[in-house]
Amino acid sequence: MSLSPVRYGRSPAWRAMTVLAPFATVAALHIGPAVTWLPGLRRGVLPGLAGTGHPRHVALTFDDGPDPASTPHFLDALDGLGVRATFFLLGESVVRHPALTRAIAERGHELAVHGWRHDRPWLPRPARDRAEVVRAARVVGEVSGSRPRWYRPPYGILTSGRWAAARTAGLRPVLWTAWGRDWTADASPASVxxxxxxxxxxxxxxxxxxxxxxxxxxxxxxxxxxxxxVVLGLREAGLSVGPLAEHGTGVRRGAPR
Structure with missing residues (x-):
């Protein structure tokens, strides 16, 4: 008597894993670069991305503008302090407030790109990322008359699509080494x-x-x-304060400027 071989089918779980594996790979490739959000990692491994520059200088940067309800107050305060900064702007706000955007540049500040809108990048969308970052860089340059150099994504989350978008737009990604946690409802000048x-x-x-x-x-x-x-305290510590353009980002720490 001969026995027919027994054919065992794959389990439902195995079939599901087979179907989902390509999607998991795509998701990992998309979100993997976002680990650079971790401050310790980027400061130690990617100091240029962290915004590490000349050791006697601090780069002052602002996100999420231009906003006519608040940005003019910062411009006046910075004028009073004799400080210039880098403003990371949202493209849709630049289009909505071109006069304010020009005022930021005319008062001596550096303009940079914060994306087109302030959204979270959980789903892969490389074509849309590229189009929006390129568009934002173009409108910032057209309105201000100066081509932007820097890109900081919303929430500081750099996906593979956003990396590629910045490169296409000719922008250099830069995050931060310190923040004021000033976006919360209970933030105060003292807490910042x-x-x-x-x-x-x-x-x-x-x-x-x-x-x-x-x-x-x-x-x-x-x-x-x-x-x-903050500015006076940095000056008392012997540090100068200014925009990223004067920060020497990418220069080896301790090297002469």
Whole structure:
């Protein structure tokens, strides 16, 4: 008597894994670069992305503008302090407020790209990322009359699509080494100063927000209230404060400028 071989089919779980594996690979490739959001990792491994520059300089940067309700207050405060900064702008807000965008540039500040809108990049969409970052870079350049150099994605989340989009647009991604946690409802000038005091050192890039459009209403007042003491404190420590263009990002720490 001969026995027919027994054929065992794959289990439902195995079949599901087979179907989902390509999608999991795509998702991993898409979101993998976002690990650079981790401050310790980027400071140690990718100092240029972290915004590490000359050790006697601090780069002052603002995200989420331009916003007519708040940005002018920051421009006045910076004028009073004699400080220039880098403003990472949203393309859709630039189109909505071109006069304010020009005013930021005319008052001596550096303009950079924060994307077209402030959205989260959980789903892969490389074509849309490329189109929106290129569009944002174009409108910032057209309105201000100066081609932007820097790109900081919303939430600081760099996906593979956003990396590629920045390269296509001729932009250099840069995040930050310290922030003021100024986007929360309970932020205050004192809390912003305290957080910055524990995180910021010479050579660092500081992230603040000149708008509450994507955060708690009115929270921009915490950053604005903290700004004079932060700048004066850095100067008392022997540090200069200015935009990324003057920061020497990518220069070896300790090297002459």
């Amino acid at each position: 100063r305290a957080v910055i005091g524990t995180e910021l050192r010479g050579g660092g890039t500081l992230l603040l927000h000149d708008s509450d459009r994507t955060s708690a209403p009115g929270c921009w007042r915490a950053a604005l209230g903290a700004l004079p003491d």
